Amino acid sequence: MSELKLHRRSILLLGAAWAAGLASQAHAQTTETTSSISTPAPKPKLNSTLATHTGIVADKGEAAMLTLGSEEALTGAIAHYQEIVAGGGWPTLPNKKVGKTTKGPQIVLLRQRLVAEGYLPFDALTVATPEVFDDEMSQAITAFQINHGVAQTGTVGDKTLAELNVPAEARLAALQENLIRVQIYSKGIMERMILVNIPSMQLETSHLDRVYSRHNVVVGKLDRPSPALMSKVSDVNFNPYWKIPASIVEKDIVPKYLADSSYLAQMHIRVFDGVDGPEIDPSTIDWSSTPPERYFFRQDPGDFNSLGLVKINFPNEFMVYMHDTPHRELFGGNARLESSGCVRIDQVKTVVDWVLDGQNGFDSATYDANIASHENSVVKVDAPIGVRFMYLTAWATEDGAVNFRPDVYGLDGTGFVLGQPEPKTN
CATH class of the missing domain: 3.30.1490 (Dna Ligase; domain 1)
Incomplete structure (x- = not known):
């Protein structure tokens, strides 16, 4: 899904008046919690609306979450949020949901909050009816939800309200925490990349810094966390043992x-x-x-296999890989911390077709034939395709989006960049 740009406007004028309303502590970010053992398991509680979706987005020209320009984009975002903090931050909103028919002072305050971070232009404060929740505000809320991994409703529910009330200081700290991660992850970046961000539980395939496809993924449980690593694809294993x-x-x-x-x-x-x-x-x-x-x-090998029907390998010291799964129902939840460290990919065929496209005549029909054979086979990958398993709780893209996600493994503030996180017992 696309990540929408922020309006860079003069947001500091209202800062002093809002400073007193800032919360004293950062909001504790949590997930609605949506191995590689595949056993008959209860279905997770599914959300009525998915926050993120799987699909090919090549025609949209979206910037990937990690590119050669990521460090510059993040540095710019840090400067932007430093200005916000210096101006007093943004107002704390009352604990009230906002629907499309809501009117009153809380809508005025919500306008101020959205202007402060750049989701609305400054002149949104001078409209004829500032107390009315209009279409422009709904679109701004949708943009905010996309950049924070919240289901896009265009209205303010509990999760959106919690994200809106995270203080500006906490957002700035998250951006600064992730700068070193972006600097290291972007080293040696290739023309074609498979990018996995563990906190957002998403994967992107990218070519020349633009996203080809985006996928929901399942990552490691709290007590069996996925590692952060840098590698490149070596082979694809069909009907794997x-x-x-x-x-x-x-x-x-x-x-x-x-x-x-x-x-x-x-x-x-x-x-x-x-x-x-x-x-x-x-x-x-x-x-x-x-x-x-x-x-x-x-x-x-078989439909019952914990790896599903295909596995993507890459050299690493942690013995992890990317793969299909027989438990595709897990992709229907918003919190997908359910593996033993490997990454399970929704619609993995799209990724494999992209990885092997054109190699020795490989096409979608070749994939289908390999699977239908029920025979284990390994195809070495000729093209250089980089792999990143990243731990980004905040990042900025070249097209102007500033994104935040929950610190699911509790690693912010520890200096963590690469390696195997310590398991969490709760």
């Missing part, structure tokens, strides 16, 4: 097998005496006293 990590064997597989002896067979998981060893009967092993790394667990 899942070589199950020892940590997941210990935490998920063995406990489920001990609770239900048919579990491994139901999930098409085989146990081997080493990676190249013979298959063994799991019922002959005393799992209560056997370390998880002693045996090799592997799930056969």
Whole structure:
């Protein structure tokens, strides 16, 4: 979806009058919380409106979330918010929802709030009926919602109100915190990139700094967080086997097998005496006293496979990858912290088609034929395509959008840029 530009106007004139209304502390940002083990799982509670959507947006010419111009864009945003803070920030809004028929003093205050950050032009304060919530205000709220990862309603509900009431000082601090991240992530950026932002739970494919497609993704749970990394695509694995990590064997597989002896067979998981060893009967092993790394667990290819029907590999020290999933219902929620660290991609076929487009005659029909074969196959990727798993809670794009997302892993203020975050227990 597009991220809308802010109006850069003289917003400081109202600052002094608003300073007294600023909240003393930053609003605690939270998510509506929407492995790689794929077991029959309860469906998440779905939101009536998704905040972000998956699709091809190449015709819109949108700037990617990370480009060669990202550092300059973010530096400009920091200067802009420094001016806002120096002018007294913006007003705190009353705890009241705003619909399209709402009128009164709270609408006037909302106008002031939107002008302060640049979502409305300054002359929006001098309209004939400033107490009326008009179409221009609704469009401004929609732009604000897009830039904050909130479902676009064009009205002010609880989540939008909470984001509007985050103090300007907190927004400035977030932009400053993310500058070093943008500087490092943008090093070695390639013409073609796959960009994953963990806090926004989104992926972009980009070519020459413009977005080709944008996808909802599932990222790591709080206690199994996704790492931040820099790499490049190496290959695409169709109908993949899942070589199950020892940590997941210990935490998920063995406990489920001990609770239900048919579990491994139901999930098409085989146990081997080493990676190249013979298959063994799991019922002959005393799992209560056997370390998880002693045996090799592997799930056969198929619709049931935890990796789904395709996997995208790239060299990294964390043993993570991007992949399909049999649990596509997870993409229907707004908070998607549900994996064991890998990234699951909504409509992954679009990404794979883009990655392999034109390579040895590869096209969409080739993808379909590879999947339909039910045979495991690996296609090496010839074109250089960069990969970034980023932790950006604030960023600015070349086309003028300033974006904020919740600090889902609690890493702001720690100096975190790259690596494996520490698990959180709550």
